[in-house]
Amino acid sequence: MVESIMFSLLETKLHRPSCPTKQVSRPQIIHCLNEGLASKRGITLISAPAGFGKTNCASEWVNTIDLPVTWLSLDPTDDDPGRFFTYFIAALQEINEAVGQEIASVLRAGHLPPEEILLTTLVNDIQRLETRFLLVLDDFHVIQDQIILRIMDRLLDNFPQPLHLVLISREEPPLSLARLRANDQLTEIRAGDLRFNESEAGSFLNEVMGLALSQKDIAALEARTEGWIVGLHLAGLSIRGRADPSVFISSLSGSHRFILTYLTEEVLNRQTEDIQEFLLQTSILERLCGDLCNAVTGRKDSHALLERLYNDNLFLVALDEEGRWYRYHQLFSDLLRERQKNESVVLHQRASHWYAAEGMISEAIQHALAAADYATAIHLIDSHAMDMLMQWHVKTVDGWMRAIPPEWIAHSPRANLAFAWLHLSRRNSEQAMPYLKRSGELFADPHSIENDPSLEAKWLAIQAMLLTAQGNADESLRLCTRALEIAPLEDEQTRSMIYTGLANIYQLKNDYDHAVGAFQTVIQLGQATGNTVSELLGISGLALLAIQHGQYHFAFEFASRGIDRIERSGSLPAVSMAVYGELAVILYQWHQLEQAHDNFQRSIQISTLSGYSDAELFYAVILSRLFQIRGDLDAAAQEIQKAVVLMQVEAPAVVREEVIAQQIRIYLIQGRLAEAEGLLKSQEGSRGEGYSFFRLEPGQGLSTPIDVLNIAALRILLDRARVTGSTEELKQGLEIANHLIAGALQYNYTTFAMEAILVRAQMHATLGDDQASLADIIQALELGQPEGFISIFVEEGSWMAVVLKHLLDQKPPRTIRLDYIKQILGAFPTHRPHEAELGSQHPMSEPLTEREVDVLRLIADGMKYEEIARKLFISLNTVRSHVKAIYGKLGVDNRTKAIEMARVMRIL
Amino acid sequence: MDERLVYQIEIQGLVDEKELNANSPLLLKVVQAKAESTLLSLRTDQSGLIGLLRHLHTRGYMLISLQIEKKTVL
Numbered sequence: 015m016v017e018s019i020m021f022s023l024l025e026t027k028l029h030r031p032s033c034p035t036k037q038v039s040r041p042q043i044i045h046c047l048n049e050g051l052a053s054k055r056g057i058t059l060i061s062a063p064a065g066f067g068k069t070n071c072a073s074e075w076v077n078t079i080d081l082p083v084t085w086l087s088l089d090p091t092d093d094d095p096g097r098f099f100t101y102f103i104a105a106l107q108e109i110n111e112a113v114g115q116e117i118a119s120v121l122r123a124g125h126l127p128p129e130e131i132l133l134t135t136l137v138n139d140i141q142r143l144e145t146r147f148l149l150v151l152d153d154f155h156v157i158q159d160q161i162i163l164r165i166m167d168r169l170l171d172n173f174p175q176p177l178h179l180v181l182i183s184r185e186e187p188p189l190s191l192a193r194l195r196a197n198d199q200l201t202e203i204r205a206g207d208l209r210f211n212e213s214e215a216g217s218f219l220n221e222v223m224g225l226a227l228s229q230k231d232i233a234a235l236e237a238r239t240e241g242w243i244v245g246l247h248l249a250g251l252s253i254r255g256r257a258d259p260s261v262f263i264s265s266l267s268g269s270h271r272f273i274l275t276y277l278t279e280e281v282l283n284r285q286t287e288d289i290q291e292f293l294l295q296t297s298i299l300e301r302l303c304g305d306l307c308n309a310v311t312g313r314k315d316s317h318a319l320l321e322r323l324y325n326d327n328l329f330l331v332a333l334d335e336e337g338r339w340y341r342y343h344q345l346f347s348d349l350l351r352e353r354q355k356n357e358s359v360v361l362h363q364r365a366s367h368w369y370a371a372e373g374m375i376s377e378a379i380q381h382a383l384a385a386a387d388y389a390t391a392i393h394l395i396d397s398h399a400m401d402m403l404m405q406w407h408v409k410t411v412d413g414w415m416r417a418i419p420p421e422w423i424a425h426s427p428r429a430n431l432a433f434a435w436l437h438l439s440r441r442n443s444e445q446a447m448p449y450l451k452r453s454g455e456l457f458a459d460p461h462s463i464e465n466d467p468s469l470e471a472k473w474l475a476i477q478a479m480l481l482t483a484q485g486n487a488d489e490s491l492r493l494c495t496r497a498l499e500i501a502p503l504e505d506e507q508t509r510s511m512i513y514t515g516l517a518n519i520y521q522l523k524n525d526y527d528h529a530v531g532a533f534q535t536v537i538q539l540g541q542a543t544g545n546t547v548s549e550l551l552g553i554s555g556l557a558l559l560a561i562q563h564g565q566y567h568f569a570f571e572f573a574s575r576g577i578d579r580i581e582r583s584g585s586l587p588a589v590s591m592a593v594y595g596e597l598a599v600i601l602y603q604w605h606q607l608e609q610a611h612d613n614f615q616r617s618i619q620i621s622t623l624s625g626y627s628d629a630e631l632f633y634a635v636i637l638s639r640l641f642q643i644r645g646d647l648d649a650a651a652q653e654i655q656k657a658v659v660l661m662q663v664e665a666p667a668v669v670r671e672e673v674i675a676q677q678i679r680i681y682l683i684q685g686r687l688a689e690a691e692g693l694l695k696s697q698e699g700s701r702g703e704g705y706s707f708f709r710l711e712p713g714q715g716l717s718t719p720i721d722v723l724n725i726a727a728l729r730i731l732l733d734r735a736r737v738t739g740s741t742e743e744l745k746q747g748l749e750i751a752n753h754l755i756a757g758a759l760q761y762n763y764t765t766f767a768m769e770a771i772l773v774r775a776q777m778h779a780t781l782g783d784d785q786a787s788l789a790d791i792i793q794a795l796e797l798g799q800p801e802g803f804i805s806i807f808v809e810e811g812s813w814m815a816v817v818l819k820h821l822l823d824q825k826p827p828r829t830i831r832l833d834y835i836k837q838i839l840g841a842f843p844t845h846r847p848h849e850a851e852l853g854s855q856h857p858m859s860e861p862l863t864e865r866e867v868d869v870l871r872l873i874a875d876g877m878k879y880e881e882i883a884r885k886l887f888i889s890l891n892t893v894r895s896h897v898k899a900i901y902g903k904l905g906v907d908n909r910t911k912a913i914e915m916a917r918v919m920r921i922l
Numbered sequence: 923m924d925e926r927l928v929y930q931i932e933i934q935g936l937v938d939e940k941e942l943n944a945n946s947p948l949l950l951k952v953v954q955a956k957a958e959s960t961l962l963s964l965r966t967d968q969s970g971l972i973g974l975l976r977h978l979h980t981r982g983y984m985l986i987s988l989q990i991e992k993k994t995v996l
Contacts, residue, residue: 061969061970061973062969063968155973158976158980160980167945183969183973184969185970185972185973185976186948186966186969186970186971186972186973186977187947188973188976188977188980189945189947190946191946191947191948192943192946192948193943195948204967204969204970205925205967206925
């Protein structure tokens with residue numbers, strides 16, 4: 015029932031108003047509109063004050079044309095970007111379901127995509143359509159939101175060919191129309207075009223309204239109303255049934271507004287008392303249906319009455335084909351409301367209850383606020399504000415909050431908590447604090463009006479989350495435990511919130527089992543309440559935790575389940591990007607690179623649509639590794655450079671460290687030790703001068719996230735020892751590595767431990783301790799084998815391939831399966847130049863100069879010597895001498911070999 | 923039937939015509955530009971005028987005066 019009513023209400027917004035069975039035809043206007051369409055102008059503007067028949071005119075026109083038409087009737091609540099674009103896309107999907115599908119999924123999940131993404135996606139989607147179509151936005155004057163207007167303005171700049179946009183507005187839309195007008199891209203119908211002339215007024219009064227007025231009376235009425243259609247309509251209704259219309263007409267004088275008020279009174283007074291009461295009582299409603307009118311008026315025959323009023327042409331507009339929903343003509347309802355306003359409180363309350371019972375919360379809250387029934391409004395806001403925020407109706411929720419008087423907020427813990435949530439949902443904890451504090455004071459007051467255990471539990475859970483963010487796990491755990499004690503068992507939403515808090519606390523305390531248990535409860539509660547976002551947050555948290563602890567199969571099971579859930583839900587909450595990203599990480603580690611790549615692409619796509627850069631950033635890190643293990647070092651370097659640029663905007667600390675660690679790795683492979691060292695040192699703001707390792711005191715656990723920069727620092731030590739031949743520093747590094755590995759293994763951070771072990775193996779080898787090195791490789795294989803780790807070995811380069819091949823030849827311990835080693839070996843790129851090969855080929859006696867590298871790059875780009883000379887502003891002879899020097903230093907005798915050797919030596 | 927009139931709008935400060943017309947719903951002509959105020963002229967009807975005034979207000983222009991310059995011959 016609820017869904018069906020809500021759906022039918024949405025349908026009314028997309029319903030093209032049907033033309034009255036009898037109406038005055040406007041051939042000149044239709045001709046003008048058709049001409050605009052034929053001359054390929056993109057936009058039609060129908061702009062005139064209320065009551066000029068704009069909608070009827072547009073409706074008549076679109077009925078005559080042979081193109082697909084979609085219609086969206088806007089109202090003031092649509093002046094909210096999330097809501098507006100949800101309906102805008104729904105209207106476009108009436109033409110083709112594929113338009114804006116991805117954007118709609120993101121909007122459904124509660125995010126407004128970045129303006130650029132929203133615009134380009136919509137323009138591209140529309141551009142793909144083969145047939146030209148009309149989109150009519152009726153009552154566009156209600157749109158004043160700057161975000162919406164900015165996007166619409168940019169749509170005009172990037173206008174997609176298949177679209178013809180029709181804007182119906184009471185005032186000039188604040189869009190860049192002057193330019194369009196100057197370029198003859200705009201068709202305009204304005205008040206002057208819409209006014210009825212005497213002949214049209216005659217047709218309207220005598221033919222449409224069924225009167226029999228003389229030409230003189232018609233002329234008088236036309237003059238009095240200045241062809242204003244709503245005035246003529248009211249006059250016609252007032253005249254209907256009068257014995258001598260001329261007397262009435264001659265009595266009309268004064269301004270438009272006066273005539274309008276006067277005529278409305280006349281029209282009302284000519285109705286029975288019963289009808290008058292119905293009209294006045296229901297005038298408080300934006301839209302009317304039989305059930306709603308029954309609830310508001312206490313009648314039982316509202317549906318039949320609405321039908322009668324519609325047939326009597328009493329300013330009732332049908333909003334659907336079925337005759338279920340109607341609205342009053344705006345001017346008529348305004349005048350009715352003016353008479354009704356002092357007696358409307360009870361009516362608004364009844365409307366609020368009806369809408370709440372039908373699940374249309376937005377309308378229920380608006381009527382509660384109109385009735386100054388703040389208790390009901392706060393209760394509804396508290397219960398549903400988060401859902402509304404999740405649909406990105408931020409402006410709407412803000413508007414509600416502002417409508418509640420401060421004295422009410424001061425005494426309501428529920429309102430305070432709702433405000434705190436509102437601020438926290440925008441990551442604004444400072445602004446949330448006073449509301450949380452006030453809630454606490456009210457909970458402590460025994461006379462408080464809302465001593466609700468659910469509310470208090472929610473308050474405790476919020477406090478606990480803030481404490482966890484500050485690293486205070488013990489106090490946070492105490493508050494969550496208390497919250498669980500008082501939260502009613504049936505309040506699954508609050509309990510889910512508490513368990514999410516608990517999972518974070520256990521993670522902070524390195525308590526893997528309890529963290530897993532808490533996440534599993536969050537998932538179950540999300541499933542029980544049908545809350546997809548909550549379920550996915552649990553799944554994503556659990557999968558990430560399992561990945562960190564090397565439980566890849568367990569993580570895979572949950573990430574796959576999460577993706578199945580996303581696909582079934584039809585929405586794309588931002589957390590989806592994490593689930594796709596986690597699956598990609600698992601697949602990457604299993605060396606299923608194509609599938610990993612696909613899932614990362616999906617993750618980044620959702621990230622872009624949702625306006626977050628996290629996934630894109632993390633994606634660049636893994637993609638860099640992916641290119642690295644494929645042996646494409648240039649691409650690996652490019653990817654990580656992308657991440658560095660993205661990181662300058664905003665990046666969570668964990669991702670930042672991943673980016674830096676990977677960039678250091680790339681530098682080291684490129685032989686740029688000094689740059690790697692400089693980069694690491696630059697990350698040392700809080701650690702004093704130079705890099706200092708994260709140290710574990712005896713008995714101290716590693717905190718999450720584990721600092722991957724420690725491993726990057728070990729890699730630098732290793733490279734430095736290889737370059738300088740000095741092993742003293744490396745021996746110290748070995749101790750640190752032991753410490754890190756012990757700490758990571760103690761808390762089962764397997765992935766981190768394995769990488770550190772593989773670096774330690776290389777440190778041992780550099781120090782000449784091949785036995786210890788082999789022992790490390792074996793330990794890493796034993797750790798990686800149960801969960802199928804592959805890429806982590808390949809990342810270590812050709813040295814690892816040589817060692818594993820050697821191990822295979824020597825028969826490894828029985829704990830390691832031969833096929834596992836073979837599988838890893840099979841994953842190494844076959845064309846990858848081994849460091850050993852480099853050495854055997856041509857150790858360059860003298861490095862290339864900068865200019866020689868420039869020349870070499872241009873040769874590799876396929877340029878001829880003459881072109882290189884022009885490009886570098888040098889003579890042809892100088893180019894030739896550079897080339898000769900390059901060949902000599904590289905030990906080659908032609909261009910192809912030079913390029914090949916330069917690539918092997920990683921000069922290019 | 924053309925219901926447009928020529929309006930003169932005075933706004934505070936010196937304003938550049940090009941900047942003023944960027945993204946404007948209606949074309950504005952600078953009639954007189956002084957440091958303290960700029961006099962603009964435009965031809966439109968009631969709906970156009972209301973939309974334009976709202977647009978100027980949203981853009982942060984301070985309106986000083988508004989008058990009809992002359993009634994267009996209908």
